[in-house]
Amino acid sequence: MTAGGDAVRRQFSSVRGGAAVMWSQGSIVTSITDPEINAFLAAGTRTGKLAYVGTDGRRLVTPVWFIVENGSIVFNTFHKSAKARALARDPRVTVCTDLEEPPYAFVQVQGEAELSVDPGELLRIATMIAARYMGPDRADEFGQRNGVPGELVLRLRPTKVLAGFNLID
Secondary structure (H helix, E strand, O other), X not given: OOOOHHHHHOOOOOOOOOOOOXXXXXXXXXXXXXXXXHHHHHOOOOOEEEEEEOOOOOEEEEEEOOEEEOOEEEEEEEOOOHHHHHXXXXXXXXXXXXXXXXXXXXXXXXXXXXXXXXXXXXXXXXXXXXXXHHOHHHHHHHHHHHOOOOEEEEEEEEEEEEEEOOOOO
């Protein structure tokens, strides 16, 4: 993010409506529909780190392959997985993805997960995720493998998005 460097990063202002920006210690509160945020989330094959609350109350984190679609983070998982069971019980979730090399960056998306078992949506989403992570030549193969009964589509509907870019400055 630009627009004023260190002085701007130290400023703090209130945010309403999800599209406004708040700078604090180098991170911002923004929207998933912001073109820079969307581009960062969609770039390459970065995995998302999904944080959720386990059955015993512990905070857990697991990597997920995901896509961004219609303002949501979308991924799939097996219906009996720990994350699927946890999100059925408590839909509050966070996904964070980061750039692990200079200039370092991150986007954290907080929100609530919606689960779907629609077979058409599952196959479509599984194939789109496969295209991102396995390449277009293997998208159908992995879409068919992962878009099967027992798998779920999970949509993270954002309530808050935090980001930090060029963290070495």
